[in-house]
Amino acid sequence: MTMFNRNDKTTDTNAAAPAPPPSVKPEQPPTPAPAAPRPQAYAQPIASGQAPAVSHISKALKITGQLESTEDIQIEGEIDGDVRAVSVKVGANAKVKGTVRGDEVQVSGQVEGKIEAKKVILTRTARMSGDVIHQDITIESGAFIDGHCRPEFGKAAPPLAKPVHAPKPSSAEAAE
Amino acid sequence: MPAPFRNLSKQPPRAGEAEALPTSQLGTATTVTGVLDTEGELQVHGSVVGRINAERLVLCRHGHVEGDIVARDVRIGGRLNGRVFALNVTLDDTADVSGRIFHNTVTVARGARFEGRMPWRPPSYFEALDQLPETRP
Numbered sequence: 001m002t003m004f005n006r007n008d009k010t011t012d013t014n015a016a017a018p019a020p021p022p023s024v025k026p027e028q029p030p031t032p033a034p035a036a037p038r039p040q041a042y043a044q045p046i047a048s049g050q051a052p053a054v055s056h057i058s059k060a061l062k063i064t065g066q067l068e069s070t071e072d073i074q075i076e077g078e079i080d081g082d083v084r085a086v087s088v089k090v091g092a093n094a095k096v097k098g099t100v101r102g103d104e105v106q107v108s109g110q111v112e113g114k115i116e117a118k119k120v121i122l123t124r125t126a127r128m129s130g131d132v133i134h135q136d137i138t139i140e141s142g143a144f145i146d147g148h149c150r151p152e153f154g155k156a157a158p159p160l161a162k163p164v165h166a167p168k169p170s171s172a173e174a175a176e
Numbered sequence: 177m178p179a180p181f182r183n184l185s186k187q188p189p190r191a192g193e194a195e196a197l198p199t200s201q202l203g204t205a206t207t208v209t210g211v212l213d214t215e216g217e218l219q220v221h222g223s224v225v226g227r228i229n230a231e232r233l234v235l236c237r238h239g240h241v242e243g244d245i246v247a248r249d250v251r252i253g254g255r256l257n258g259r260v261f262a263l264n265v266t267l268d269d270t271a272d273v274s275g276r277i278f279h280n281t282v283t284v285a286r287g288a289r290f291e292g293r294m295p296w297r298p299p300s301y302f303e304a305l306d307q308l309p310e311t312r313p
Contacts, residue, residue, distance in 0.1 A: 051221045051238055053203040058216055060198040065210010065226055071203055081210055 055085075059093055075109070088117075092125050107143075197231060204238055220254070233262075237270045244308055259311065263302055276311060278302075 053071040057063065061077040069085040076091040084101040094109035105117040107126040120134040124142030131147045139145065198216035202208060206222035217232040220239040233247040239254035246261045253268035258275045265279040269287030277294045280302065284290065 051204045051236060052201060053205045053221075054201075055203040055206040055222070056199075056201040058198040058200040058214070060216040061200040061212060061214035061218065063208060063210060063212050065208060065212075067206070067208050067210075069203065069206040069222070071205035073203075073206065077200065077214075085206075 057094075059091075090126075202239075235271075237268075246305070246308070248302075259308070261302065261305060261308065263299060 055069055055071070055073045057073065057075045057077040057079065059076045062080070063077070064080045066081050067073065067079060067083045067085075071085065072087040072089070073083065073085040074089045074091065075083070075094040075096065078095045080097045082098045082101070083096060086102060087104045088100055088102040088106070090096055090100070090105070090107045090109045090111060092108040095112075096110070097112045099114040099116065100111060101116045103117060104119040104121075105115050106121040106123065107115070107128060108123040109125070110127040111130065113130045114133070115128070115130070116133045118135045120132055120137045122128055122137075122139045122143040122145060124140040126143040126145070128144065129146040132145070132149045133152050134149065135151060135153055137149060198214070199219065200214055200216065201219045202222040202224065204221045208222070208224045208226065210226045211229070212218060212224065212226070213229045215231055217234065218228065218230045219234045219236060220241060221236045223240045225242045227243050228241065228245045228247070230247040232249040233245055233251070235241055235250075235252045235254040235256060237253045241254070241256045241258060243258045244261070245256070245258065248262060249264045250260050250262040251266040251268065252260075252271040252273060254271065256271070256273045256275065260275070260277045260279070262278070263280045265277050265282045267273060267282070267284045267288040267290060269285040271285070271288040271290070273289065274291040276292050278297050278301075279294060280297060280299055282294055
């Protein structure tokens with residue numbers, strides 16, 4: 001009995017809070033505002049109709065480990081590990097230590113390690129230490145590169161293209 | 177490993193300033209294995225295996241996290257298997273969580289699935305949280 005009384009009291013104190021959500025309709029989509037009466041309540045809806053497939057690593061984010069995507073990745077932060085995506089953009093203040101793989105890799109920041117991509121673009125703010133394996137490379141004036149640039153046509157393409165563009169290789173296998 | 181709550185001594189950002197937090201986004205097609213460490217906000221639409229340290233974390237509807245989350249504010253609308261250490265935790269109606277939620281305040285929306293424990297801790301616990309405790313399920 002006392003337990004229930006105490007429960008009643010706590011609900012009373014909660015009800016005295018500035019914004020009580022009185023109406024609880026089951027079919028009403030729950031809005032974040034009444035759910036979290038906090039100054040830090042998240043303004044944006046949690047699940048917009050189209051969840052973004054593109055990833056953005058902001059300058060405040062540091063990742064230690066592996067980063068993989070079947071879409072695009074834009075990096076402004078720091079990554080200690082390997083990155084693999086369709087299109088990787090390494091921003092001007094970004095730092096990547098590890099291998100960057102992709103169909104298209106554009107570097108404006110710092111990469112320490114290796115780049116393996118069909119199309120590589122080193123802009124004039126790029127600092128690249130390590131080897132670049134490419135089919136098509138652009139190096140703008142001002143880019144720093146310390147390593148070998150090696151074109152590779154046979155090997156670089158298939159392992160990259162397979163998980164990305166060929167979701168069902170059964171037909172190809174059947175043809176063989 | 178930096179202390180998870182290095183920002184906690186500062187005043188928490190006001191609603192207007194909170195927008196200025198640098199926001200990172202992991203898209204639906206992205207998988208991260210390892211440690212993610214940010215002083216800003218992190219929105220996870222994809223999949224993370226490992227540890228997340230953030231000021232604010234939003235695990236979106238189709239997101240999936242396998243591992244521990246340490247943040248000031250955590251909002252979960254996706255799947256989580258692991259532990260949460262956060263002052264303010266919100267489970268949305270699409271949340272599917274199994275594990276433990278160490279919290280100071282918690283909100284659970286109707287429809288959210290949660291299996292495990294939700295231990296309450298005073299704010300000082302999170303301030304002093306340098307190393308995550310070992311817990312057995």
